[in-house]
Amino acid sequence: MTDIRKQLLAAFEAEHREHLQAIRTALDHMGGGEIDLTDVFRRAHSLKGAARAVDLPSVEEVAHQLEALFSHVLDGQQSLDEPTVATVRQSLDLIEDLVANVLKPEPTQAVSTPAPNPASLASEPRAPTTDAADAGSGSYLRVSAEQMEELSDSMHQLLAELQADAGIDDALRQIELEIRGLRRSWDHLHAQVNALASPTQQSRGGPSFLPRLRDFDQGLKALFRRVSALSRDRRQSSWSVEQAARQVRDNIDRVSLVSAETVFGGFGHMVREIARKAGRDVNVRSIGLDVQVDRQVLQALKDPVMHLLRNAVSHGAEPPDERRAKGKPERAEVTLELASRGGRLAISIRDDGRGPDLRRIERVAVDRGLLQRRDLGHPPPMIDQLLSLVFTPGFSTADEVDRLSGRGIGLSVVAEAVRKLQGSVLLRPRYPHGTEVLLNVPLTAARQPLLLLEAEERMFGLPSHAVERLLRLPANALESVEGRPTARIEIGGQDVVVPVVTLAALTGSPNAPLPSEAGHVKAVLVRHGSRSCALAVNAFHDVRTMLVSDVQAIGLTELVSGTTFLDNELPALVLSPDKLVEHWIRNESRLAAGGLGIAHRAPEEERRARSILVVDDSITTRTLEKSILEAQGYEVLLSVDGIDALHVLRSGEAMVDLVIADVEMPRMDGFSLLQAIKNDPRLSTLPVILMTSRADPEDVRRGLDLGASAYITKQKFDQRELLATIGQVL
Known part of the structure; x- marks a missing residue:
């Protein structure tokens, strides 16, 4: 297969999946009355043309049939009833299967190659584990996966060493503070000595030690300046090295990541x-x-x-x-x-x-x-x-x-x-x-953000993603259910009775008492599904991103997901939050059966995913925003311009919670759309975010004056900013 053929097929593989997914999503939303038949027809047409470009006549024929079907639906000659939708789905599956058969990996075959010229081998040494290839637009280096994993592990180990090295910075800073205090004490003592060694005292024959005092004073000042400068340089150097190491780590991680x-x-x-x-x-x-x-x-x-x-x-x-x-x-x-x-x-x-x-x-x-x-x-x-x-x-x-x-x-x-x-x-x-x-x-296997805890003089790590809240509970406010301590904690707007479980009792010390300090119990609220537990500990220490190894621990295999090493080279067990909760459920089955620790979730239909209408005439932008928002659990509707968006909003066929609109669009631009929404009593409360390349202050002011909830410029577009803005608006 030629290189150009491979490149075309690779592009077609991504494109055909996008079109198939978009059509399937449109069919899925038919129940709510929302389906963009024009977009569906366009995608079938684009799929047909792409199949022709890569010379897949069987795919082209099926796509052509879909295009004709959607054309008849658009013209009113055919309805999109259940049998028709079933036919469309079968055609989409057939296209996916046909493409999958074409893209099957070719079996490896032995290739006969001419014997290499000894002279060329001597003059052009070859690397044994890497392979460079020119792809036309740039050069690529193929490296074994094992080498990348070793490089990544080494980088993470370097960062761990740098974190441990932070102790030296602290020690140097402490020396600087001690010298600073010594200098202040010396200044006070120096004044007293000068008074004792005044000319009156010297005229009476007292010893003169002022020259030696001056020398000591100058030496102490010089030492203080050197230590201060060294401390500053050390802090600056440590910060620079750590930033460089983190940059290398991020670059390595990006190379290690692949598409699912x-x-x-x-x-x-x-x-x-x-x-x-x-x-x-x-x-x-x-x-x-x-x-x-x-x-x-x-x-x-x-x-x-x-x-x-x-x-x-x-x-x-x-x-x-x-x-x-x-x-x-x-x-x-x-x-x-x-x-x-x-x-x-x-x-x-x-x-x-x-x-x-x-x-x-x-x-x-x-x-x-x-x-x-x-x-x-x-x-x-x-x-x-x-x-x-x-x-x-x-x-x-x-x-x-x-x-x-x-x-x-x-x-x-x-x-x-x-x-x-x-x-x-x-x-x-x-x-x-x-x-x-x-x-x-x-997302990555090696590093984990961990909350470091202490229980019964033992250190544990708990993945920070599982930590709902850190608690400091008054000991006298704890309640008792069947002889077990509990606490009333607000979770999701509900007053939930949560079991308070001593972490040490789950990890090998069954008779460990409930730890308390100054009349309070420190606890970590963890959640597995709808069940929450408060794990009582002696102390919280730190949250760090650390290397976690999959090492089994005798007697704690079920509860331990790995180990990590602390600054003192001592290991700490990394606990599995869901296994801790399940362990409590099994050991306290009567309490668990009574619903202790459960926050009753609303029925699924009441927890409807928020729906966002994206309005943009660029298919690339619409596709990008749609993928970002759907990955965060939002339902996404698409419109190609302001008039199309108003039709969707005024039809009432879909419930929309937020509109994200471009400004520059044909037929009706974003400003006009925003004005029409705010002038419509049924839509005036609907939040609108304008996201455009027009960053002129006058445009920003105009959008906000018209009632936009936010104005984001595409020049500095960052999906985190978009998601954070949506979170604030909704």
Whole structure:
């Protein structure tokens, strides 16, 4: 395959996924009456032209059929009813499958090469592990993944050494302060000595030691100046070295990150093939595959995510007759969604199937001795208590082992893989149908922000992402439930009774008392799913980004996700927050069954995702903003100009919480759109953010005077600024 052909196919792979995803998303929003048929038609047309450019006639033909279908719908000659939508979805799947077959990796073949010229080898030495290639527009260096990992580890170790080196700076600063104090004492003493050695005293024959005092005074001043200068230089040098090291670390991390598409991109095709061979009709959606993640993290999650997708099909997808009887579409849906949130990777695998079989889970748990058999009339365990059991090694509710259900090993393999990455996993039912598994892991495998804690003279690290709040609870305000300490804590606007658990009691000292100091208990509020616990500790120390190694600890394997080394070279155990909560749930099953620590969540329909209307005539800008916002959980609607946006808003077919609009657009610009919104009594309270390249102060003032909630210029566009502004407005 020629280089130009490879480049065209690589570009087409990204483009065709964008068009397919956009059309699928439009079809998904049909239920709310919101579908941009013009955009859908344009995308089918663009897909046809792109397929022709890369010489894929089979894809071009299917795209042409889609284009003709959407054209008839736009002209009113055909309606977009359920059979038509089903045909469109099948065509989209067919295009994805055709492209996947074309882009399959070619089998490695032995290549015959002429014997090298000894003279050329002598004059042109070759590196054994790297390979440079000219790609026309620039040069590329291919380096083995192992070398990149070693380089990254070395860089992180260097930063750890620099952090430890900060102790020298503190010591030098202390010496400077001590010399400063010595200098002040000497100045006071010098005045007294001068008084004693006055000319009157010398005339009486007293000893004269003024010359030696002057020499000592000058020497002390010189020493003080040198130490002060050295301290300043040391601080400046340390700061510069640390900044340079951090810059190198960030550059290395950027090289180590790859698109999730590289590992998860083919999952949709694979799962559909498996489902078809099992006689099931499943639509598989993939969202957020453009997120950048450490290659090691993606590889570690490859099998677990595939296992969860198989489970979603095998346990979730009912036969068409059963789905019709429940009022569902005949075609089951499975969604894989990835998003980057706060330096961590959030993965959701969800379906619209049967949902967790709580009775069967309880039966299997009782049979395996994980739960006590309930007496007749006794209430069942809490949902989170039951669902946490499915990650127990060997736990499986499958009646038989088949290609879909895997080998009957259950979800423990998923939990173990996530634990090794210092992450968390959660299974929960969806409303009104289905199941969702949430994985939360770091974007990079090596470094973790940790909260350092002390309990019973032992140091522990707790991933900072799991820390909801640091608490200082009055000891006399603690309450007791069945003899266990609890505290009333405001969580999400609710007054929740949370268990207060001594961390040392969970980590090897079962009889450890509740630590208190000056009449208060220090505790860390952690949360797993809807359950919260307050972990009582002796002291909080620091929050640091540290290297975490996957080292097992005897007796604490379940609770410990890794180890890290402190400044004194002593190891500290890194704890798994979700395992700590699950450990408490198992040990205190009666309290857990009573709902202690649970903040009751609102029904899913009441927790509707915020909807944002993006108005911009540039498809590139619309696509960029849409991907950024959807990765943060927002629902995104698109309009190409102000008139189109007003039609969406005034139709009432979609609930919009915020408008983000460009200023320079055809037909109706952003200022006119803003003015029309604020003059419409039904829309006047709707917040609007103007985001444009027009940075003139007069334009900014005009936008704000017209009622814009914020004005962001594209010259300094930063997605963090956009998201922060949206957070403040909403």
